[in-house]
Amino acid sequence: MTAEWAAAFAAVPRSAFLPDLMWPHDMATGRCEAVRRKDAPEEWQRYADSDCPIVTQWDDGAHEGGEPGRSFSSSSSMPSLVLAMLADLDARPGQRVLEIGTGTGWNAALLAHRLGADNVASVEVDDVVASEAREALKRCGFPVTVVSGDGALGHAELAPYDRVVVTCGVRRIPFAWVEQTKPGGVVLSPWGTYYGPGEATVRLVVDEDGRSATGPFTRPVAFMRMRSQRLVRPPHGEYVTAAASEVAERSTTTVTEAELLGGGGFDAAVGFALGLRLRDVVHTPDQRRDGRRAVWFYGLTDRSWAVVDFRESRSEARVHQAGPRRLWDEVESAYRWWVAHGRPDHTRFGLTVLPTGTHAWLDDPAKAWQV
Structure with missing residues (x-):
């Protein structure tokens, strides 16, 4: 825990944003087991307070019942990762933040506690998830602007932003996020390629002319894909x-x-x-x-x-x-x-995002290639 975020985490419990039925995810086995608050309140609370990811929706909402569905489509990230990304984002009081992927609304509430609800906007592609998050935020006293829509478009109505934080995995950085961020502002996003599941967060700083953003990868992560960028490969x-x-x-x-x-x-x-x-x-x-x-x-x-x-x-x-x-x-x-090149890991790589596409680089942004 960092001093900057300690008060927010203490005041905004994750449990206030979790549904009655949830599926904690075991990182070691990859398995999820259903837990209902009304049936097992102590177990439910123990998972809510634990450092594990929790699935809150399966199959884009088409799933019913307590058994796990085919693929998870919305979740609450493990608190340690939430904290790490907030630290990388480095949002400060007085700044305006756009979140892509509202989920349960907990991350938006943490931001709102520190920055003020008027300075936080969040976009969620799933109407039901957006509605539930909106109600939870209001119930907890954080009337954040929650927009139902395609996060790839950002939210131009409240732009420009000092920070954009993305809570879903992307394979292409929409340039709208760069355009809606102030020069010197930060876009923090999980990013990977279609080659495989590997992802890392990239911390992009928008150039002074607003026409590009460049930055290094910070940490390995694993997020659900942005729905519009899911891989559809022929059989x-x-x-x-x-x-x-x-x-x-x-x-x-x-x-x-x-x-x-x-x-x-x-x-x-x-x-x-x-x-x-x-x-x-x-x-x-x-x-x-x-x-x-x-x-x-x-x-x-x-x-x-x-x-x-x-x-x-x-x-x-x-x-x-x-x-x-x-x-x-x-x-x-x-x-x-x-x-x-010495078997480099993600820490030596970075991205540069331009209106014409995304370029990767190793050690030196001047030696980038298109991805």
Whole structure:
């Protein structure tokens, strides 16, 4: 806890913004179990006060009942992450903040306690979630402006903002956020690529002319995707057809399974770096069975594909690839680049956002490439 936020966290309990039925998420197992306040009030309160993420909605609201749904679509982040992001945001009394992704409303309430409700606006894409958050904020004495709409558009009516904080994972930084932020202001957002699940928060400072924003990645995170930026990839069968398999180029590689996949998890340095170097590529590792694992790569702008077949019994892995792009060649080149630059993690990378697109860089913003 930091001195700047201690009073807000003490005065604004997370429990005041959680629903009666919630699903605490076990980070170790990836499992969620339903907890109802009316059935188990002490357990419910224990989870509300714990440092764990809590799922509050499944399947964009289509889910019913106590069992977990197919995919979580709204949640309350773990308090330690909320605090860390507020510290990175560095919002100060007198400043105006735009939040993208209201969720339960707890984060907006923390901001409102320190900055004043009139200085906080929040945008939520889900009408039901927005309505519930709006009521919770009013009930707790923080009548923050909660807008139902697409967060990618920001909220121009109350712009310009000193700070923009994003509580959903994005794959593209909408330039509207930069345009609606004052020169010298900050846009803090979880960001990643379609290559894999790895994300990190990027802290962008808007340039004095307001036409760009640049900054480093600060910490690894894992957020639900902005709904308009969710990955929609054609099924495997549309890539790996019988005809494509017949003409697939065959080769081998000395890159090992461990080198390619790293230690796994959301903060694997190699996966994050490869995503920065490979445009419009997604990878999918199969489950490892009997000393064998296949890792697939798919192009998102055409039907290029590649597969690497790792086996414990072989010193080299077999590669098949087909389509307009030679995806494995691109992946291996990106991997060799990462190794040659000292295997950097997210802390050495950053982004520059322009009206024409987003560029990534390693150590030096002057040496950026488009992502």
